[in-house]
Amino acid sequence: MPRAHEKQKKIERTNKSAALYRRVFGEVIASDNVQTILDVGAGDSDFAESVVQQGKSVERIDFDYATNPPVGENWEAADATDLGDFRGKYDVVISSFMMQHLDQKDQAKALQEMIGATVNNEGYRGVTAVYPVYKGNKLRERLEKAGFSDVAIVADTGANSTVELSLQEEHLAVYSTLYIVNNKELDDERKKTLTELIATSNALTRRKTMRDMARRAFMKPGVNTVAR
Numbered sequence: 001m002p003r004a005h006e007k008q009k010k011i012e013r014t015n016k017s018a019a020l021y022r023r024v025f026g027e028v029i030a031s032d033n034v035q036t037i038l039d040v041g042a043g044d045s046d047f048a049e050s051v052v053q054q055g056k057s058v059e060r061i062d063f064d065y066a067t068n069p070p071v072g073e074n075w076e077a078a079d080a081t082d083l084g085d086f087r088g089k090y091d092v093v094i095s096s097f098m099m100q101h102l103d104q105k106d107q108a109k110a111l112q113e114m115i116g117a118t119v120n121n122e123g124y125r126g127v128t129a130v131y132p133v134y135k136g137n138k139l140r141e142r143l144e145k146a147g148f149s150d151v152a153i154v155a156d157t158g159a160n161s162t163v164e165l166s167l168q169e170e171h172l173a174v175y176s177t178l179y180i181v182n183n184k185e186l187d188d189e190r191k192k193t194l195t196e197l198i199a200t201s202n203a204l205t206r207r208k209t210m211r212d213m214a215r216r217a218f219m220k221p222g223v224n225t226v227a228r
């Protein structure tokens with residue numbers, strides 16, 4: 001009989017509500033102009049379903065889908081650092097709670113690829129939205145200093161929200177969201193400088209805690225419901 005750890009599969013049950021995503025991505029998702037969304041590192045979150053109910057189309061990608069296909073439609077197994085097949089297609093590209101799992105090099109690459117997956121037409125520019133930014137003030141300062149305020153914004157999400165979150169989720173909504181507009185001026189070289197600046201700021205990386213270690217140790221399918 002296999003021992004407990006041999007039976008474990010690394011499926012992460014996120015259990016986050018649609019309200020949390022509305023709060024952290026807010027207006028960018030709600031806008032009537034936004035019809036097509038790509039959710040990168042979507043895992044098993046309910047975000048797509050909630051947005052589809054509002055009449056928008058959402059494609060979910062995650063490299064884990066190759067071995068753990070999700071429930072529902074419109075998903076593909078893909079790596080955030082290689083989104084060639086998704087280029088220029090989406091009004092908004094979002095990613096929640098994924099960047100913290102990547103090293104700095106892959107964070108920069110994933111950001112470049114995500115910006116590349118947004119539309120860039122004369123009249124309309126796509127937006128990339130990443131949550132959470134753990135060190136919002138630091139990143140905001142860096143972006144301003146380097147002259148990127150026109151394309152990249154670090155917005156606070158916690159205050160003045162009318163959306164109700166569960167007690168378990170409140171601490172998840174205290175960070176900032178990073179928005180990057182696929183501006184015409186954001187050519188490949190500037191995009192590389194911007195994304196490397198973001199990655200090396202460490203703002204998307206979370207300091208590991210004892211709780212993380214415990215969660216990883218006890219991660220099993222269907223029972224990983226520990227609130228984060």
Ligand SMILES: C[S@@+](CC[C@H](N)C(=O)[O-])C[C@H]1O[C@@H](n2cnc3c(N)ncnc32)[C@H](O)[C@@H]1O
Binds near residue numbers: 063080081
């Ligand atoms: C903590 S879960 C977050 C899931 C979901 N976005 C949410 O908010 O609940 C992180 C997800 O990112 C995925 N992931 C990590 N690195 C990735 C990569 N390089 N490309 C695609 N997906 C990735 C993992 O497979 C996992 O499903």
